[in-house]
Amino acid sequence: MTHIHKHLARREFLRRAALTTAWAGTPFAANLAAIGAAAAQTAGDHKALVCIFLHGGNDNSNTVVPFESNAYAAYQAARPAIALPQASLLPLSLTGLAGPQLGLNPALAAIKPLVDAGRCAILANVGTLAWPTTLAQYKARTVQTPLGLFSHSDQQTSWQTALPTRSSSTGWFGRLADLTTSTYNAGTGVSMCMSLAGNNIMEAGASVVQYQVTTQGPVLIDTMDPGHWRYDAAMATAMGKLLSEQRTHMLEQAYTTVGSRAIATGQRARDALAAAPALSTIFPTSGLGAQLRMVARLIAARSGLGHRRQIFFVGHGGYDFHDNLVDNQTARLTELGNAMAAFHAATVELGVASNVTTFTASDFGRGLQSNGRGSDHGWGSHHFVMGGAVSGNRLYGQWPTVALGGPEDIGQGRLLPTTPVDRYAATLARWFGASAGDLATVLPNLSRFATAADAPLGFLPVS
Structure with missing residues (x-):
């Protein structure tokens, strides 16, 4: 069903309902039925962004590890009880790497072929920043830092809004959708922003409302769904009448608007999925695998949805490894790597690998110093960007010194980020279709770190 973000105030809820009604122009279900074939015919110009959010703060030091002997020795000395054996690492031969040779955690074996083939890149030491910050400035407290630094909830919000020093009712995905929906998805009736992981601030826009889908598909009201055994024609008619009547009370009108939108959107999404080509790619049976399989199905259904642009949010939890780091992270990264590899294979099967970019994000990284059996909350971290358009087998950003007392x-061992989330997001947004001028709206703090022309990091082409 479609949901308003849980943090929205009552006034914002009413404002969005009014916007939706004005946009539709006619009763919502009728408006959907009237959509012509034009959107579907232009669906060849298709792009999708897929965020895999690693909830809990993934340990960066055991994800991408120095493989070269001297650099590995410094890493091992910093965390003797939780360092990965050098012989277990999957060595990488990254093009143009400035720094020691690196290796992947062996749990990520499924994505190593994608890195080697140039379809996956590594972004080093990225994190939330309010302003460009040096180590000296941080220690002297002369530069503002993100609110709630090292706090799970605060840093998740900072990552997803790209506004780390103030509250916001919108996220950078949502603002990107606000600016691009009218160009690419006008009149489709199904939100550009779709979540497989419940409400998230990242996809909340000023006018765009995220659409939530389960791993089994849209949630419909059983008694109004002709395909369900509990369907009741009389009840469906009565409910339809109630939701189509105009109300004088603002809250009642908002409720009927949201209800009718949810029902019509669910039916449209269900029908589009039913008509989409079947997938032969086998996904892992994990929760993340199920989420990404549904994302692939929604991409396959893009013509039926009338979507030329799609934005997806996927969640993978359990990364707060204060204890038993090696075993727990091995399990989580194995799920991550297997699901990402299957998803990329599905995009190849669908012929859209170059039109889909998948990337990871997380609350924060973790400290290099071991607490005995795990690691504690940090700041900067390393992430993966995958897709046919990605210039992979490379590391972007600045590789940090992996040693206690290093320059970051x-x-x-908590890393001061050397690449802000803003530039990571700007690179993705420009590929997606945002203009250089749009970036100031999508990422209001970007100008503190780079001009719009300099913001993209190079792992994707500019649209």
């Missing part, structure tokens, strides 16, 4: 160490 703010204490306990």
